[in-house]
Amino acid sequence: MIDDAEAASESATPGFAPSAFHEVIWSAAAAHWTTHQYRVAVREASEALTVHWKERLGRNDVTDTSFWQQTLSVGDPGPGKPKLVWPGPAEDQTAKSMRGGLAPLAGALNNLATGLNLTVRNVATHTRDELTEQEGMERLAAYSYFARLLDQCEIRRAEETEGT
Template sequence: MATYSADYLKRLLAAVERFEEAFECWMETQVESDHVSSRGMLPTVWTKDGQDEATVRTRELDVAEAAGAAERAVAVTGAKIAVAGVGVVDPIASWSLMSAPRALVAPQDVRATAARVRGRLSMMIDEAEAASESATPGFAPSELHEVIWTAAAAHWTTHQYRVAVREASEALTVHWKERLGRNDVTDTSFWQQTLSAGDPEPGKPKLAWPGPAEDQTAKSMRGGLAPLAGALNNLATGLNLTVRNVATHTRDELTEQEGMERLAAYSYFARLLDQCEIRRAEKPEGT
């Protein structure tokens, strides 16, 4: 079972509460039915007569936005329902289908799911807080570098650990290629050029550890910053070869422990890159 920090779970709880508020606000504009009354053929909600269309549309968008955040909480808690002939359904993600014929869910399904999610999250928060007080420190994937966890989260919570690692590794490359405007090269060439020694060229900025080249601030490092710059380049190459390429070109699933270790390696690399300076070639005078 994945481990989540109390802070992360509290954010999910707040997202569910925001969804409930937006949902009830929208329901004020709707006629509410259920599967018995609709006989399984009709929608379970429809707009009340005399409602302002702009207001209804605005409230619908509010629900859609809130549902996007609350869906993560459903995945974390596993609070889905079974629908005959369809399978397992997330009522929060499927809220908009209530307005369609043969609606999969009814308003009460949405409310009950949100309440169940809140209950499970509250229990998980208590457990996470209790665990944080123990002598053994926990590991919370949600506390990884933002770029890494944002890309991995949706797959991690559904136990697709290999895909989570692959998406995280690719997201870090995309993040820096966009920041440096380097969508003109392959991923491997990008890291080789960006973290290589030497001065940047026009259109080819570099990431460099801050400080003068002769600085020897790290006690265990000899020869100034040059060895560290090379180490970053080697780290990027090593991670791509041993983690990204394997996760991309094989279908062998990872265990949760294996996935955490790989994500942690990329998270550490991402934090090192955040400390680097972006160095760009100076434009010639008169241009």
């Protein structure tokens, strides 16, 4: 046992704890994860992230995929339709290592949200096929990373004019 413990401590394989995922993701997934319901854990985490941002932005008027597409699209926010925007001047080509300014990053975040909804959330919601622990972990990790990116974004709202 001592040899095993020493070998484990010297291992090049990093330790991994799903409890270190983004708080919104792990809070929604934990109860299902610990009972080995990996598909349900992924579904609940994906739903929780969308609900979290819909509530923060006051956008319960739109379906999930459309919400992400509108919220992360390029352009100015409209009345009642705030946007999440990567911080910094749009023309800054050196910040965050973005070639072409921040517009490509907005598109990438939009594509990531849409892709996760279509390939992970919808599959976890509309099928009954259980995921393996590895498959579930990978999907939760993708959502956790996405959640951390969103946390770095600024919320931009349309400017209100007097009388409106």
